[in-house]
Amino acid sequence: MAPVITESTVDKLAHLARLSFEGESKQKIIKDLNNILGFVEKLNELDTEGVPALTHISSEINNLREDKVIQNITREDALKNAPKKDSFYFRVPKVIGE
Amino acid sequence: MTHYLSISEIQKDLREKRITCVELVNYFLTRIKELKHLNAFLDVYEEEAISHAKKSDEKIKNGQMGRLTGLVMGLKDVICYKNHPVQASSKILNGFHSIYNATAVERLLNEDVNIIGRLNCDEFAMGASNENSAFGHVHNFVDETRVSGGSSGGSAVAVQANLCHAALGSDTGGSVRQPASFCGIVGLKPTYSRISRYGLIAYASSFDIIGTLTKSVEDAALLLEIMAGKDEYDSTVSSSEVQQYSKEILPAKKYKIAYIKDYLENPAINFSIRRETENFISLLKDRKHTIEGVDFPFLDYMVPTYYLLTTAEASANLARYDGLRYGQRAEGIHELENLYKKSRTEGFGEEVKRRIMLGTFVLSEGFQDAYFTKAQKVRRVIKDKTMEILADYDFILTPTTPSTAFKLGEHTQDPVQMYLQDIFTVQASLAGIPAVSFPFGKDDDNLPIGLQLMGREFCEGDLLNLVNQFVNCP
Numbered sequence: 001m002a003p004v005i006t007e008s009t010v011d012k013l014a015h016l017a018r019l020s021f022e023g024e025s026k027q028k029i030i031k032d033l034n035n036i037l038g039f040v041e042k043l044n045e046l047d048t049e050g051v052p053a054l055t056h057i058s059s060e061i062n063n064l065r066e067d068k069v070i071q072n073i074t075r076e077d078a079l080k081n082a083p084k085k086d087s088f089y090f091r092v093p094k095v096i097g098e
Numbered sequence: 099m100t101h102y103l104s105i106s107e108i109q110k111d112l113r114e115k116r117i118t119c120v121e122l123v124n125y126f127l128t129r130i131k132e133l134k135h136l137n138a139f140l141d142v143y144e145e146e147a148i149s150h151a152k153k154s155d156e157k158i159k160n161g162q163m164g165r166l167t168g169l170v171m172g173l174k175d176v177i178c179y180k181n182h183p184v185q186a187s188s189k190i191l192n193g194f195h196s197i198y199n200a201t202a203v204e205r206l207l208n209e210d211v212n213i214i215g216r217l218n219c220d221e222f223a224m225g226a227s228n229e230n231s232a233f234g235h236v237h238n239f240v241d242e243t244r245v246s247g248g249s250s251g252g253s254a255v256a257v258q259a260n261l262c263h264a265a266l267g268s269d270t271g272g273s274v275r276q277p278a279s280f281c282g283i284v285g286l287k288p289t290y291s292r293i294s295r296y297g298l299i300a301y302a303s304s305f306d307i308i309g310t311l312t313k314s315v316e317d318a319a320l321l322l323e324i325m326a327g328k329d330e331y332d333s334t335v336s337s338s339e340v341q342q343y344s345k346e347i348l349p350a351k352k353y354k355i356a357y358i359k360d361y362l363e364n365p366a367i368n369f370s371i372r373r374e375t376e377n378f379i380s381l382l383k384d385r386k387h388t389i390e391g392v393d394f395p396f397l398d399y400m401v402p403t404y405y406l407l408t409t410a411e412a413s414a415n416l417a418r419y420d421g422l423r424y425g426q427r428a429e430g431i432h433e434l435e436n437l438y439k440k441s442r443t444e445g446f447g448e449e450v451k452r453r454i455m456l457g458t459f460v461l462s463e464g465f466q467d468a469y470f471t472k473a474q475k476v477r478r479v480i481k482d483k484t485m486e487i488l489a490d491y492d493f494i495l496t497p498t499t500p501s502t503a504f505k506l507g508e509h510t511q512d513p514v515q516m517y518l519q520d521i522f523t524v525q526a527s528l529a530g531i532p533a534v535s536f537p538f539g540k541d542d543d544n545l546p547i548g549l550q551l552m553g554r555e556f557c558e559g560d561l562l563n564l565v566n567q568f569v570n571c572p
Contacts, residue, residue: 003465010455017413017458018420018438019451032452032513033459039514040402040469043476053474054481057304057530058291058334059555065330077197081424090423093432 005033102263104314108168112158119151119158119168119212126170126214130261136237138252138261140175141183142215150212157210164210165324171206172217172256172265177308178297179203179213186299187231188221190419190445192426200297201332202266202308202325209324214262218252221447222416223273223301225249226519229510230449237506238280240545244503247277253311254281264321265311270301271404272498272523274309275535279498279548282537284569286310286318286562289555290530291336293322294329300415302408303334305527315566318534319343322558338556346559347566352387355551355564356491359391361522368501370541375497378538378549378568382495385567389495392487396480401517403480404524406460406473412450413457419445452513481529488531488554493564496522498535498548526552532561536569 010030014021021029075088084091102108111117130142147170154167173179176186178196185191199207207213220230228236228251236246239259246255250267254277257265267274269287278285287309298308308325312318320343327340357379362372382389421427421441428440446454460469487494500521509516526533533552540546553561 005459009459013455013458013462016462017454018417018435018442019446019454020439020443021451025448029452029455033456035512035514036405036452036456037459039517040406040473042398042402043406043472046399046476046479048472048475048479051475051478053471054478055474058336060291060334060336063333063337073197080197081194083421083425083427092422093434093437095434 003037005030005037101260104316105166105169105263105320106316108263109163112163112168119154120148122168123147123151123170123212123214126260126262129259130215133239133259133261136239136242136255136259137234138218138236138255138259139172139215140187140218140233140252143182143213147212147214154210154212164208165320166206166209166211169264170212170214170262172215172253172262173203173213174219174250174253174265174267175216176219176223176268176299177203177266178299179216182216184216184299186222187219187233188445188447188450189232190421190425190442194424196297198297201294201329203297205325206321217250217256217265219267220249220251221450222299222412223249223268223270224412224449224453226272226276226516227504227509228252228277229506230447232447235506238503240282241503241543243505244545245280245506247280247503249273249277250309250311251277254278254283254285257281257283257311257313264313264317267309267311268298268301269307269309269527270305270408271527272520274311275498275523275533275548275550276519278311279535279537280503280546282546282548284312284315284318284537284565285535285548286312286322286558287526287533288322288326288558289336289532291334292532292556292558293325294332294335296329296331302411303415304411305408315347315536315562315569316344319347319562336556341559343559343562347563350567351560351563353492353560353564354388354490355382355493355495356390356392356487357495358394360393360395360397361496364397364500366500366518366521367497368541370539371497371500371502371547374539374547375495375549378495381568390491392491394483394487396483397521399476400480400524400528401521403473403476404520404528405456405517406469407477409453409457410460410470411457413454413461416446416450416454421445449513477528480525484525484529484531484552485554492553492557492560494552496525496550496552498522498550502541502543502545502547522550531555532558534561534565536565538568
């Protein structure tokens with residue numbers, strides 16, 4: 001049986017994903033997640049005992065390169081898209097306690 | 099203006115002075131304006147395209163043509179082009195301009211490609227109808243009440259409606275092949291790792307690959323040849339030798355092909371698509387290829403496996419959009435955690451949030467083994483069983499999609515129904531193998547049908563050789 005997604009599961013997941021769902025959108029996501037989890041339940045029909053998980057698709061192994069410093073993005077460029085910046089830095093709300 | 103099918107036809111006319119690059123660009127710019135309501139382009143770089151064409155015309159005069167001189171191309175809005183906007187059709191990247199070129203783009207530019215604009219797509223490439231874009235849906239040029247397919251919907255329609263000659267897309271579970279099929283053009287998803295992913299906005303990193311939407315197989319071969327190969331900026335890109343695909347497609351060779359019997363018997367598949375698949379099977383026999391039916395009882399497991407793995411990868415990849423360093427930041431929030439939450443909640447669309455939530459769930463404590471690891475195991479089973487068929491056959495033939503282009507709004511209410519659009523395309527994505535969709539026949543509403551061929555890793559030369567024997571785009 002697929003686990004049932006409840007309001008409290010959605011609250012917990014939303015916090016982990018740094019999203020928020022309220023009112024109608026919360027009811028909708030609960031319904032959709034339950035629907036999708038019911039659909040993927042199908043996989044349990046397949047016996048995968050002893051099958052190793054497939055974790056890498058590329059056949060490249062330890063593709064190493066020389067550890068050289070290359071300046072390919074300037075600080076100016078890196079800050080170009082920042083919504084708020086201050087000379088050399090990204091500006092964010094205060095993170096240290098009062 | 100002649101309706102050019104290939105870059106080589108364009109270059110022949112350029113060399114023989116029957117046309118200039120400026121004339122070509124002006125032709126496309128006019129078409130883009132006339133057909134603006136299709137909503138394929140998000141931005142058109144008009145002045146740049148004209149000035150590029152002028153320089154290209156000079157190069158032709160001086161006998162310095164690049165391999166892509168005269169090619170006017172569009173980029174899906176997930177591919178970085180330096181000093182140009184790119185935002186994955188998402189509000190969360192409003193105002194973002196790329197500070198570097200994707201490796202694929204860099205290599206095309208080195209051959210003098212002329213990039214005319216960026217193309218609409220499903221937000222973060224998540225969708226099968228281009229209805230998940232923050233910029234609205236794209237209309238299919240054959241029937242404007244129907245979807246373009248997705249997620250590379252703008253790329254497919256731009257080529258279908260001749261708004262540019264070719265386009266780049268990206269394919270994670272069918273996002274190049276399915277819209278190509280809905281629009282009657284050629285869509286190539288190369289082997290995973292064949293083209294560098296540097297500068298491709300990440301959705302699911304163990305699946306994502308840049309692909310091409312073209313009117314001819316010849317163009318797909320040439321573009322792949324130019325873009326493929328080793329790159330310092332992507333440690334997963336394959337170091338295996340890049341074939342000269344544009345030469346590999348000729349002369350025509352004979353192949354051994356399998357079709358999967360259960361797929362054709364599947365009740366979800368549209369009658370005309372079954373008929374055209376059967377017609378193609380007969381045609382292969384007539385042309386002295388070997389074609390045989392095989393069993394592959396895993397169809398129902400593919401889409402669930404695909405969604406568990408890609409949403410997990412997406413939830414990690416999309417964690418970077420926090421509103422701090424780039425993109426859209428929520429206004430008036432003075433506390434960091436709420437700033438993340440508000441920026442992300444406002445910036446992402448519904449489908450993207452749904453996938454992040456599902457991905458977060460499958461990776462969460464207590465559920466990871468039952469969902470994520472289980473899906474990785476099934477992925478191995480599907481890959482191994484697919485490779486078993488490809489040990490005996492050169493290619494596997496399937497339809498690209500279970501239906502032809504559906505009506506706008508037809509599947510937007512039920513995510514699972516939309517996910518089943520990918521039923522035939524995710525197999526190649528799960529296995530990491532190359533696949534191509536090509537137009538073959540029409541249904542009773544005159545909508546294009548696409549068939550798909552998949553092959554072994556890095557067999558693009560042979561794959562395109564076979565398809566080239568049958569493709570004649572209108």
